[in-house]
Amino acid sequence: MDYSIGEFSEVTGLGIHTLRYYEHESLITPVRNSSNRRRYSEKDITWIAFIKRLKATGMPIKEIKRYAVLRAKGNSTLTERMEMLIQHRQSLKDQIKQLQEHEAKLEEKIAFYQQEIEHHCSDTP
Amino acid sequence: MDYSIGEFSEVTGLGIHTLRYYEHESLITPVRNSSNRRRYSEKDITWIAFIKRLKATGMPIKEIKRYAVLRAKGNSTLTERMEMLIQHRQSLKDQIKQLQEHEAKLEEKIAFYQQEIEHHCSDTP
DNA sequence: ATACAATGTAGAGTAAACTCTACGTCAAGA
DNA sequence: TCTTGACGTAGAGTTTACTCTACATTGTAT
Numbered sequence: 001m002d003y004s005i006g007e008f009s010e011v012t013g014l015g016i017h018t019l020r021y022y023e024h025e026s027l028i029t030p031v032r033n034s035s036n037r038r039r040y041s042e043k044d045i046t047w048i049a050f051i052k053r054l055k056a057t058g059m060p061i062k063e064i065k066r067y068a069v070l071r072a073k074g075n076s077t078l079t080e081r082m083e084m085l086i087q088h089r090q091s092l093k094d095q096i097k098q099l100q101e102h103e104a105k106l107e108e109k110i111a112f113y114q115q116e117i118e119h120h121c122s123d124t125p
Numbered sequence: 126m127d128y129s130i131g132e133f134s135e136v137t138g139l140g141i142h143t144l145r146y147y148e149h150e151s152l153i154t155p156v157r158n159s160s161n162r163r164r165y166s167e168k169d170i171t172w173i174a175f176i177k178r179l180k181a182t183g184m185p186i187k188e189i190k191r192y193a194v195l196r197a198k199g200n201s202t203l204t205e206r207m208e209m210l211i212q213h214r215q216s217l218k219d220q221i222k223q224l225q226e227h228e229a230k231l232e233e234k235i236a237f238y239q240q241e242i243e244h245h246c247s248d249t250p
Numbered sequence: 251a252t253a254c255a256a257t258g259t260a261g262a263g264t265a266a267a268c269t270c271t272a273c274g275t276c277a278a279g280a
Numbered sequence: 281t282c283t284t285g286a287c288g289t290a291g292a293g294t295t296t297a298c299t300c301t302a303c304a305t306t307g308t309a310t
Binding site: 004 | 256257258259
């Protein structure tokens with residue numbers, strides 16, 4: 001019930017190079033088999049999914065790494081990790097609010113353009 | 126009623142180097158005075174504000190440049206520019222939806238953590 | 251046994267968006 | 281007049297997050 005790097009690349013959608021890079025950055029640490037090949041577990045799949053979420057919401061690799069290192073230390077770091085998540089939730093809320101503002105402004109601009117174009121085309125009555 | 130690059134940097138919050146870089150990328154083309162110094166107008170202020178909005182909503186410089194070049198060509202490009210904005214509005218809506226999904230999942234995760242921490246701390250009754 | 255595909259490491263290369271350096275010019279105040 | 285500070289150009293350097301190359305091993309199918 002584990003995966004080679006090639007298989008894991010398939011199921012996660014991350015490139016093999018990227019997976020090795022993530023390991024180098026201590027985001028994930030698969031076990032190795034007798035011939036030094038990486039073996040990824042089922043848990044690694046959900047972990048990568050979570051990493052992807054953090055990335056998609058603007059968390060830089062450095063900070064994901066900080067989280068990953070805490071996670072690797074086990075339960076004693078639960079509170080600290082939660083603090084990180086709560087911080088990140090706030091930044092995510094702020095991001096969404098910002099984007100909604102931008103959307104509203106863009107909407108205005110588009111409406112204005114529509115006017116402009118009508119005026120422009122109705123020059124010849 | 127115009128600005129030197131230093132003044133313009135102040136009012137827009139963009140660095141002088143960045144402004145020159147933007148000019149190099151054809152995002153903005155200030156006029157020059159007799160001694161070749163850039164002169165930015167009031168209009169340039171709102172234009173930079175709009176560029177910032179496009180950037181903040183994930184539009185790459187290359188595409189902003191495409192828009193800027195159309196804008197520089199004048200009214201004949203109004204429709205094409207509007208098409209770009211409408212496209213971008215859609216991508217913005219998609220972005221927001223994605224982030225909201227991520228927020229919901231993060232919320233779940235935090236709730237789960239809260240549980241974990243309670244269990245963990247109540248180990249000693 | 252042998253070919254060949256997947257994997258390993260180390261390190262170089264890439265793309266985007268700046269950011270900085272070096273060096274020259276020019277206008278204005280002491 | 282001299283100097284200082286803002287500005288000019290061209291090009292190098294930085295950061296982030298990959299992505300790729302070169303070359304050595306290893307597992308598997310024939």
